[in-house]
Amino acid sequence: MTGRTAPDAAPGPRAGWVDEALREHEEHTRAAMSRPKTAAPEREQQVLDRIDRARRRRPKVREERITMSHGAGGKATRTLVEAIFLDAFRNPLLEPLEDSAQLHLNGSRVALTTDSYVVSPLFFPGGNIGDLAVNGTVNDLAVSGATPLYLSAGFILEEGFPVADLNRIVASMKDAAAVAGVQVVTGDTKVVQKGKADGCYINTAGLGVMEYDGPSLGVATARPGDAVIVSGTIGDHGVTIMLARGELDIEADVVSDTAAMNGMIADLLAATTGVRALRDATRGGVATILNEVATAADVSVVVDEDKIPVRMEVRGASELLGIDPMYVACEGRLVAVVDGAEADKALAALRAHPLGEQAAIIGHVTAEPPGIVLLKTAFGGTRIVDLLVGDPLPRIC
Amino acid sequence: MRFVDEFRDADKAHALAAKIAALCEPGRQYKLMEVCGGHTHTIYKHGLEDYLPESVTLVHGPGCPVCVIPMGRVDDAIHLASEPDVIMTSFGDMMRVPGSQGSFFDAKAAGTDIRMVYSPLDSLKIARQNPDKRVVFMAIGFETTTPSTAMTVLRAAAEGLENFSIFCNHVTIIPAIKAILDSPDLRLDGFIGPGHVSTVIGCRPYEFIASQYGKPVVVAGFEPLDILQSIYMLMLQLSEGRSIVENQYTRVVPWDGNLAALKAINEVMELRPYFEWRGLGFISHSAMRMRPEYAAFDAELLFQVPGVRVADPKACQCGEVLKGVLKPWECKVFGTACTPETPIGTCMVSPEGACAAYYNYGRMNRHRVVEVSIS
Numbered sequence: 195m196t197g198r199t200a201p202d203a204a205p206g207p208r209a210g211w212v213d214e215a216l217r218e219h220e221e222h223t224r225a226a227m228s229r230p231k232t233a234a235p236e237r238e239q240q241v242l243d244r245i246d247r248a249r250r251r252r253p254k255v256r257e258e259r260i261t262m263s264h265g266a267g268g269k270a271t272r273t274l275v276e277a278i279f280l281d282a283f284r285n286p287l288l289e290p291l292e293d294s295a296q297l298h299l300n301g302s303r304v305a306l307t308t309d310s311y312v313v314s315p316l317f318f319p320g321g322n323i324g325d326l327a328v329n330g331t332v333n334d335l336a337v338s339g340a341t342p343l344y345l346s347a348g349f350i351l352e353e354g355f356p357v358a359d360l361n362r363i364v365a366s367m368k369d370a371a372a373v374a375g376v377q378v379v380t381g382d383t384k385v386v387q388k389g390k391a392d393g394c395y396i397n398t399a400g401l402g403v404m405e406y407d408g409p410s411l412g413v414a415t416a417r418p419g420d421a422v423i424v425s426g427t428i429g430d431h432g433v434t435i436m437l438a439r440g441e442l443d444i445e446a447d448v449v450s451d452t453a454a455m456n457g458m459i460a461d462l463l464a465a466t467t468g469v470r471a472l473r474d475a476t477r478g479g480v481a482t483i484l485n486e487v488a489t490a491a492d493v494s495v496v497v498d499e500d501k502i503p504v505r506m507e508v509r510g511a512s513e514l515l516g517i518d519p520m521y522v523a524c525e526g527r528l529v530a531v532v533d534g535a536e537a538d539k540a541l542a543a544l545r546a547h548p549l550g551e552q553a554a555i556i557g558h559v560t561a562e563p564p565g566i567v568l569l570k571t572a573f574g575g576t577r578i579v580d581l582l583v584g585d586p587l588p589r590i591c
Numbered sequence: 592m593r594f595v596d597e598f599r600d601a602d603k604a605h606a607l608a609a610k611i612a613a614l615c616e617p618g619r620q621y622k623l624m625e626v627c628g629g630h631t632h633t634i635y636k637h638g639l640e641d642y643l644p645e646s647v648t649l650v651h652g653p654g655c656p657v658c659v660i661p662m663g664r665v666d667d668a669i670h671l672a673s674e675p676d677v678i679m680t681s682f683g684d685m686m687r688v689p690g691s692q693g694s695f696f697d698a699k700a701a702g703t704d705i706r707m708v709y710s711p712l713d714s715l716k717i718a719r720q721n722p723d724k725r726v727v728f729m730a731i732g733f734e735t736t737t738p739s740t741a742m743t744v745l746r747a748a749a750e751g752l753e754n755f756s757i758f759c760n761h762v763t764i765i766p767a768i769k770a771i772l773d774s775p776d777l778r779l780d781g782f783i784g785p786g787h788v789s790t791v792i793g794c795r796p797y798e799f800i801a802s803q804y805g806k807p808v809v810v811a812g813f814e815p816l817d818i819l820q821s822i823y824m825l826m827l828q829l830s831e832g833r834s835i836v837e838n839q840y841t842r843v844v845p846w847d848g849n850l851a852a853l854k855a856i857n858e859v860m861e862l863r864p865y866f867e868w869r870g871l872g873f874i875s876h877s878a879m880r881m882r883p884e885y886a887a888f889d890a891e892l893l894f895q896v897p898g899v900r901v902a903d904p905k906a907c908q909c910g911e912v913l914k915g916v917l918k919p920w921e922c923k924v925f926g927t928a929c930t931p932e933t934p935i936g937t938c939m940v941s942p943e944g945a946c947a948a949y950y951n952y953g954r955m956n957r958h959r960v961v962e963v964s965i966s
Binding site: 238260261510563570572576578 | 595600635636637640641693699701709931952953954955
């Protein structure tokens with residue numbers, strides 16, 4: 195032991211944001227603290243209301259540097275996007291923060307989106323970075339109701355990257371584009387020195403035309419009585435990637451669900467006009483999307499744990515690692531919010547498509563309590579499902 | 592899924608809940624402490640409190656490994672990690688624990704080499720692969736994880752690995768429970784004993800709680816039915832006026848513990864005279880350090896460790912939460928200044944911390960939720 199003798203502590207220096215957070219907190223609570231004490235249940239409600247207000251406050255990036263959490267698709271990502279990018283680029287087309295922007299060009303409606311792919315490992319059971327880069331961007335267009343037409347492809351390659359691997363990746367992109375019915379019509383190539391990138395990164399942008407003329411889609415249109423549907427088993431992609439990294443010494447017979455969903459979505463939209471919102475459950479998983487619904491529409495989403503389709507292998511790996519499949523990424527799974535009266539029709543349309551055979555109604559939308567996703571656990575209890583914080587951290591005991 | 596669904600059966604839960612309710616004496620309040628953070632996590636994750644009568648309150652205890660690490664130790668670890676040629680390894684739970692200058696994640700973003708490992712043995716692999724680096728494992732946890740650290744040191748010693756050391760922060764559960772029992776601000780009726788700690792130390796060390804303090808103890812497993820059954824066993828003891836140590840988790844916990852694991856700990860480590868616990872202060876003989884025979888693996892001797900004690904932010908009430916005196920939401924900064932994405936206190940960091948569990952899973956008005964779940 196070195197110098198650890200004095201039990202009386204000096205207030206140490208600390209990261210600036212702590213002081214700032216505490217100061218802000220005091221300003222917001224000074225009024226509340228001066229009120230007379232009330233009974234515990236009311237006090238708990240007051241605290242909950244206070245937290246609710248804190249959560250609706252303007253987001254602010256408190257960290258001095260980017261951490262891995264900023265890319266995990268959860269709260270930190272949302273804070274980064276809203277506080278930095280939206281703040282700088284703010285315009286009515288960007289503001290909805292949907293999967294793609296909807297533009298009016300010379301009288302026709304088109305959708306534009308972009309996405310970058312940095313998956314590691316580059317090759318994994320069920321796919322590789324190439325088909326992922328096509329399918330992901332196609333899906334971002336399809337969930338906004340657009341018919342995907344054209345893609346761009348930008349490659350950032352690391353010096354020393356095997357050309358054979360690049361050939362395999364590009365061949366997969368070609369096949370995926372053919373299946374999705376899109377063409378890669380422009381592109382870019384950059385090479386960086388060894389050690390400045392991890393093999394191969396791909397960016398794709400996608401352009402689609404809005405042919406769907408039903409009621410406009412968006413998570414804010416969800417209302418009490420709506421049903422929530424997922425198009426298949428959740429978490430397959432994320433767990434596949436985690437296991438493919440080989441750090442966990444766990445093996446399971448599970449493959450990525452990467453797929454272009456535009457065909458299935460077209461079938462769904464043709465079958466019913468009751469669709470309110472469609473989302474592609476990627477980073478942050480199904481839980482993140484349900485939270486977006488609850489927040490945007492100011493409703494509650496109530497989900498039955500029993501009804502969520504999860505593959506045994508995915509569930510087993512998640513139990514072992516202490517993660518929740520609800521937060522694990524998919525790359526070919528749709529979350530649909532549908533008018534309750536049209537739910538069976540929508541489910542049938544999804545199930546008729548090969549990608550949606552295991553589609554299931556997992557929950558419904560209610561008015562109360564607004565802004566919250568509630569899970570009825572298989573055990574028979576209830577809990578909330580919050581936005582993901584940071585990467586799923588494995589528990590240690 | 593086998594070995595999981597059996598322990599989450601809603602019908603059995605309803606039956607147990609009815610038995611628990613039947614044991615409640617009218618007008619009496621029951622406060623039971625689940626010592627282990629793993630239990631806290633299970634309770635919230637499965638919504639177990641929905642099954643309990645209003646007169647039974649679960650109080651969350653100090654058994655969350657990262658929650659009890661004081662800020663000064665995090666600073667020390669980051670200082671170690673910033674030394675030349677050092678790779679620090681740590682469990683994932685530790686990455687977001689705030690020190691006075693930020694967390695491991697912040698230090699990592701600023702350029703120090705801190706890596707997450709799933710087992711301390713992974714650190715040995717990193718040490719072998721990087722012979723020109725010095726690998727320091729940030730060892731934390733109760734008796735559950737101490738044996739794996741001890742085994743890792745024994746393995747490193749057997750291999751003659753010279754670039755590996757341990758920054759030892761292992762703590763022991765019994766002194767913490769005793770500190771809580773001696774704390775004047777809390778009245779508890781019984782303890783849900785920590786299951787995984789007990790696989791190592793067995794059930795005998797808890798006997799003083801029953802005999803000297805007259806409180807029943809039931810060592811419990813980590814599935815929701817395990818916990819519900821343990822609550823039933825505690826309520827049964829209370830209704831019959833008994834106080835003994837019982838083992839609900841017999842499928843895993845041997846009464847005498849794991850002698851091989853205890854031997855490994857004893858070979859490599861010894862008790863420190865005292866150790867600072869976050870929120871609980873200095874507790875004597877409550878933590879482990881490396882024995883002099885294994886000084887070659889003791890990062891505290893190999894490196895200069897500043898060892899500066901850092902006071903918690905004044906508004907942070909982790910200590911009261913860890914002792915079970917305050918419910919998470921009763922802390923002044925809960926959910927406003929202190930949230931899982933920007934935690935001020937450690938209880939908000941780990942998924943096993945009471946505040947994080949409440950914020951992520953239980954942040955709702957129970958009465959309103961009951962209405963919704965009936966609908």
